[in-house]
Amino acid sequence: xxxxxxxxxxxxxxxxxxxxxxxxxxxxxxxxxxxxxxxxxxxxxxxxxxxxxxxxxxxxxxxxxxxxxxxxxxxxxxxxxxxxxxxxxxxxxxxxxxxxxxxxxxxxxxxxxxxxxxxxxxxxxxxxxxxxxxxxxxxxxxxxxxxxxxxxxxxxxxxxxxxxxxxxxxxxxxxxxxxxxxxxxxxxxxxxxxxxxxxxxxxxxxxxxxxxxxxxxxxxxxxxxxxxxxxxxxxxxxxxxxxxxxxxxxxxxxxxxxxxxxxxxxxxxxxxxx
Numbered sequence: 001x002x003x004x005x006x007x008x009x010x011x012x013x014x015x016x017x018x019x020x021x022x023x024x025x026x027x028x029x030x031x032x033x034x035x036x037x038x039x040x041x042x043x044x045x046x047x048x049x050x051x052x053x054x055x056x057x058x059x060x061x062x063x064x065x066x067x068x069x070x071x072x073x074x075x076x077x078x079x080x081x082x083x084x085x086x087x088x089x090x091x092x093x094x095x096x097x098x099x100x101x102x103x104x105x106x107x108x109x110x111x112x113x114x115x116x117x118x119x120x121x122x123x124x125x126x127x128x129x130x131x132x133x134x135x136x137x138x139x140x141x142x143x144x145x146x147x148x149x150x151x152x153x154x155x156x157x158x159x160x161x162x163x164x165x166x167x168x169x170x171x172x173x174x175x176x177x178x179x180x181x182x183x184x185x186x187x188x189x190x191x192x193x194x195x196x197x198x199x200x201x202x203x204x205x206x207x208x209x210x211x212x213x214x215x216x217x218x219x220x221x222x223x224x225x226x227x228x229x230x231x232x233x234x235x236x237x238x239x240x241x242x243x244x245x246x247x248x249x250x251x252x253x254x255x256x257x258x259x260x261x262x263x264x265x266x267x268x269x270x271x272x273x274x
Contacts, residue, residue, distance in 0.1 A: 031115030036123055038114070039105045043098065073097070084244055085251035092250070095134075099243055103127070107181065107235025111227060118181040118238075121174070128174035131246045135169065139253035169249055173242055180238050184230030191226060195219035 050070045057063065063071050077097045081089040106123070110116040117123050139147045151162040199218040 030120065032117045032120035032123060035109055035115050036106065036117045039102060039109060039117065043101050043105065046101075047098075081247060084247040085254070092247070096243055096247065099246070100239060103239045103242060104235055107238060108231040110185075111231050116181070116185065118177055119185050121178050124177035124181075125170075125174040127177070127242070128170045131173065131242075131249070132167075132170040134246070135249050135253060138250050142253060142255055169245070173245060177238055177242060180234065181230075184226075184234060188223060188226050188230065192219055192223050195222060 050066065053067045054070070057067060062068075074093070074097065077100065078089065078093045081093045081096050085092065103118075106117040151166070152159055153162070195218045196216075199216065202218075
């Protein structure tokens with residue numbers, strides 16, 4: 001009788017072992033970083049192609065195909081940015097256009113079979129760092145030296161607490177993206193591990209080990225469904241959440257374009273008087 005327990009593996013323990021055995025003294029470009037560079041290159045090439053198509057397109061003729069999709073996406077991002085930030089978005093739609101495209105592709109990248117990106121902590125931390133820098137830079141741009149007064153409000157003794165809470169957006173968004181993506185990877189790994197062992201127990205008469213023909217019969221269908229869910233649906237939700245938080249926090253640092261609707265109220269009053 002074959003002892004099938006020697007073929008069993010624990011995906012959580014495998015992940016911990018890989019992290020513990022990493023040689024941090026000799027860093028190298030890892031698979032997720034390479035995947036991230038590929039995604040950025042694809043986004044850049046795609047936007048260049050769309051830009052060339054838009055430059056050559058006759059504005060008197062309706063757009064079609066890729067150009068129509070791009071125009072629809074750009075209009076949606078502009079309206080979304082204006083709605084979330086609550087003011088004239090200025091040049092911010094361009095930033096969020098790139099962010100939406102890169103982040104969503106990063107979440108679904110594992111479908112290609114190449115190393116995933118978002119469940120590699122360095123990448124969500126880098127995205128959150130960029131967001132954090134933009135928040136602080138926007139505050140300094142519009143508020144000048146008054147920007148630093150927030151750290152001593154409501155009383156100067158709150159300075160240490162305010163300095164600690166300043167880092168909340170960076171840490172919370174990075175861990176949220178990393179945790180959600182890692183949770184999906186862990187669930188898929190556990191389900192795959194379970195179906196592999198179940199399949200091997202049922203079809204053990206075919207011979208070989210758990211990674212052979214006997215272990216692959218039951219797993220593909222449920223794993224495919226889970227991959228579609230965590231990559232497409234969950235990826236879209238997490239992309240929208242991160243972009244929304246970025247837009248809200250950046251918008252809070254910008255001045256209001258409309259002074260609480262006072263101008264419209266005066267205009268209505270003048271029309272009534274006439």
